[in-house]
Amino acid sequence: MSLVTFMDEEFLLSTDTARKLYHTYAEQMPVIDYHCHVSPKEIYEDRTYDNISQLWLSGDHYKWRIMRACGEPESLITGDSGDYEKFLAFARSLPKAPGNPVYHWTHLELKRYFGCDLTLNEETAGGIWNLCNETLRGGLSVRKIIQRSNVTGLATTDDPADTLEWHEKLRIDPSFPVTVKPAWRPDNLLNIQKPGFKEYVSRLGAISTMESLRSAVRGRMDHFDAHGCTASDHGVEFLECVPVTEAELDAILTKGLRSEQLTHDEIAAYQYACMLFFGAEYAKRGWVMEIHFGTIRNVNVTQFERLGSDTGYDAIAPAVSVTGLPSLLNALHTAGTLPKTVLFSLSPNDNSMLCALSGCFQAEGIRGKVQQGAAWWFNDTKHGMIDQITNMASLFPLGNFLGMVTDSRCFLSYTRHEYFRRILCDLLGIWVENGEYPDDEKHLGKLVQDVSYNNARDFFRY
Numbered sequence: 001m002s003l004v005t006f007m008d009e010e011f012l013l014s015t016d017t018a019r020k021l022y023h024t025y026a027e028q029m030p031v032i033d034y035h036c037h038v039s040p041k042e043i044y045e046d047r048t049y050d051n052i053s054q055l056w057l058s059g060d061h062y063k064w065r066i067m068r069a070c071g072e073p074e075s076l077i078t079g080d081s082g083d084y085e086k087f088l089a090f091a092r093s094l095p096k097a098p099g100n101p102v103y104h105w106t107h108l109e110l111k112r113y114f115g116c117d118l119t120l121n122e123e124t125a126g127g128i129w130n131l132c133n134e135t136l137r138g139g140l141s142v143r144k145i146i147q148r149s150n151v152t153g154l155a156t157t158d159d160p161a162d163t164l165e166w167h168e169k170l171r172i173d174p175s176f177p178v179t180v181k182p183a184w185r186p187d188n189l190l191n192i193q194k195p196g197f198k199e200y201v202s203r204l205g206a207i208s209t210m211e212s213l214r215s216a217v218r219g220r221m222d223h224f225d226a227h228g229c230t231a232s233d234h235g236v237e238f239l240e241c242v243p244v245t246e247a248e249l250d251a252i253l254t255k256g257l258r259s260e261q262l263t264h265d266e267i268a269a270y271q272y273a274c275m276l277f278f279g280a281e282y283a284k285r286g287w288v289m290e291i292h293f294g295t296i297r298n299v300n301v302t303q304f305e306r307l308g309s310d311t312g313y314d315a316i317a318p319a320v321s322v323t324g325l326p327s328l329l330n331a332l333h334t335a336g337t338l339p340k341t342v343l344f345s346l347s348p349n350d351n352s353m354l355c356a357l358s359g360c361f362q363a364e365g366i367r368g369k370v371q372q373g374a375a376w377w378f379n380d381t382k383h384g385m386i387d388q389i390t391n392m393a394s395l396f397p398l399g400n401f402l403g404m405v406t407d408s409r410c411f412l413s414y415t416r417h418e419y420f421r422r423i424l425c426d427l428l429g430i431w432v433e434n435g436e437y438p439d440d441e442k443h444l445g446k447l448v449q450d451v452s453y454n455n456a457r458d459f460f461r462y
Helices: 016-026 040-044 052-055 061-069 083-097 100-114 125-137 142-148 167-173 197-202 209-224 245-259 264-285 301-307 323-336 348-358 383-394 415-433 442-461
Strands: 031-033 150-156 177-183 231-236 290-294 341-345 368-373
Touching: 016 415, 016 442, 040 142, 040 323, 052 301, 061 083, 061 100, 083 100, 083 125, 100 125, 100 142, 100 197, 100 415, 150 197, 167 177, 197 245, 209 245, 209 264, 209 442, 231 245, 245 264, 245 442, 264 290, 264 323, 341 348, 348 368, 348 383, 368 383, 383 415, 415 442
Parallel strands: 031 150, 150 177, 231 290, 290 341, 341 368
Antiparallel strands: none
């Protein structure tokens, strides 16, 4: 029995049906990356990179976690060591990570952007370093990466106080055909309990009451709307329904603006009231509401104090309080102000719960008005994607699924869409060849194209 070639063109496609679905229907579909963290400034300026380390390792906590687990010193991860030394440390670590999506993503990126079929390890690192850097010097800039990836639209993640100047420059730039939208991310508005809240709110205007806050927020939303925003996103640590009066909300806001200690219930009441207000405003504007939860942030306090946030020290929360989520959706639905909504949990234990909850809030004329988002962060593994897709298919029409997002700060991450599409097609192929779904190429091909691209394009209005 001959061995299958590592990551050839039939990678992850284990049946004839899977291969047909991927190569005929999925492979050539464009990409809508409706949630990511790339810089609009770098897109507008068409950033170039001196070497592969700058493009690949800077800000990538997926790779950093692997390197730390392999005992590499922090100086070779986030420290001041040279770029090649950092690259070599990653190359030393990677062979120890079979089954990790970073192993697959790394080699897909080498193939698709650098034409490199070598596997990365300490022995091949020098040659791969030279090949990648030569390609980068040859003009592989940010815009070329995006266009080579067949991306037609993407949404960055933007604070309500952002001027959106780079989005405006991109909007009027005829040389770049890709739609780059801002996405409203109001975490700084929600986190009334965190240091700097008063200073942050002052950037939005003279605010002393909830109504003055709402007025300022509406103005910022109008600014985002004028710049093409069609989506919002929220990183929620907890969400609880704590009803309070307007006077009580004003008192809570006053305490927050004075940097006074707030109780858990006061924080929850303020955040729940904000989410009700946000949701109604999104519905007026036709924006999608995305909610991400299930994360415990900065678990390693020593390293957080040393390196800051988003450096690889977050985890899946062992217990998350989102008891207010059904109440929030129901209150918005009852008021006729429930926007299209996408729900993401970092815990795979929530997959069935989210699909079951979503099914309670559908609407005539909208396919999948409320639904679970793609397998996210610690779950965008092969196993995690199969688990998420299988759960969704069991409880929700899979054909309405919005497909994959990169959720990334790296411009090479668009191969994650390919990874997802291969896994989707393989799973469908297995179901067909097991007799669990008919060999109906017409409907399966349409489903694959919808999940790969069409659904996200229509849902987010690209």
